[in-house]
Amino acid sequence: MNKSLLMIGLAVLLSACGEKTEKVAEAPAEAPKAAEQATAPAQQAAALAVDKAVLAEEAKAAVQALGSTLKGELEAAMKAGGPVEAMGICHTKAPEIAKAVSTEKGLQVSRVSLKNRNPDMGVANEWQTKVLNDFETKKAAGEDPATLVHAEVVGSEFRFMKAIPTAAVCLNCHGTDLSPAVTAKLSELYPNDKAVGYKEGDLRGAFVVVKNLVQ
Numbered sequence: 001m002n003k004s005l006l007m008i009g010l011a012v013l014l015s016a017c018g019e020k021t022e023k024v025a026e027a028p029a030e031a032p033k034a035a036e037q038a039t040a041p042a043q044q045a046a047a048l049a050v051d052k053a054v055l056a057e058e059a060k061a062a063v064q065a066l067g068s069t070l071k072g073e074l075e076a077a078m079k080a081g082g083p084v085e086a087m088g089i090c091h092t093k094a095p096e097i098a099k100a101v102s103t104e105k106g107l108q109v110s111r112v113s114l115k116n117r118n119p120d121m122g123v124a125n126e127w128q129t130k131v132l133n134d135f136e137t138k139k140a141a142g143e144d145p146a147t148l149v150h151a152e153v154v155g156s157e158f159r160f161m162k163a164i165p166t167a168a169v170c171l172n173c174h175g176t177d178l179s180p181a182v183t184a185k186l187s188e189l190y191p192n193d194k195a196v197g198y199k200e201g202d203l204r205g206a207f208v209v210v211k212n213l214v215q
């Protein structure tokens with residue numbers, strides 16, 4: 001008895017839903033009613049999408065903080081002592097600044113590249129390599145490298161990447177026409193250096209931000 005009542009109830013509900021959906025298609029004025037009927041998974045997805053946008057803004061701010069501090073320090077060091085002296089900025093200062101920004105913002109910020117200079121640092125893992133390749137494809141299709149970003153939530157991890165275009169100042173140590181002093185220093189410090197031969201506007205790599213959403 002109870003069971004059949006339930007079945008009837010369900011049937012009424014289902015047909016009502018069906019009817020309403022059809023009506024909505026004809027009359028957009030009823031759209032809010034359809035939204036109220038949104039299923040739980042859809043609502044969850046919507047909540048996640050909002051979070052993702054907020055997280056992406058947070059990540060972008062962290063990356064900008066790292067990028068501008070790094071570039072500022074690099075330019076100052078280049079002016080003060082030239083590229084050989086300034087190498088320490090990319091070597092020691094970059095991870096230091098990344099660590100400071102990470103602690104301050106509660107995220108892990110780093111830099112990765114498909115063509116690494118330091119084989120122990122900034123080697124892209126599998127998902128990062130995929131995103132870097134995707135950035136290359138988009139750039140080849142005409143997208144501005146300065147605008148290339150990637151954001152996704154995988155399990156309990158928020159993952160963000162922002163492309164790093166090669167600027168003119170970078171060419172002193174990552175370009176095609178390096179000074180003999182720079183070349184000598186690089187081959188001394190990084191015998192397996194792959195991070196040369198770039199032109200202005202090329203993708204030097206990307207900033208990576210990872211945030212554990214369960215803390």
Ligand code: HEC
Nearest residue numbers: 083086087090091111113116117118121122170173195205
């Ligand atoms: C004075 C020389 C110098 C200049 C100028 C320079 N870099 Fe570097 N860069 C290095 C060195 C040295 C490393 C390796 C750092 C290490 O040991 O971890 C490096 C590493 C990197 C890495 C990490 C991935 C890798 O290849 O190991 C990125 C990304 C990077 N540089 C981007 C840039 C960008 C972007 C600019 C311009 C804004 C720039 N660099 C300018 C010397 C330089």
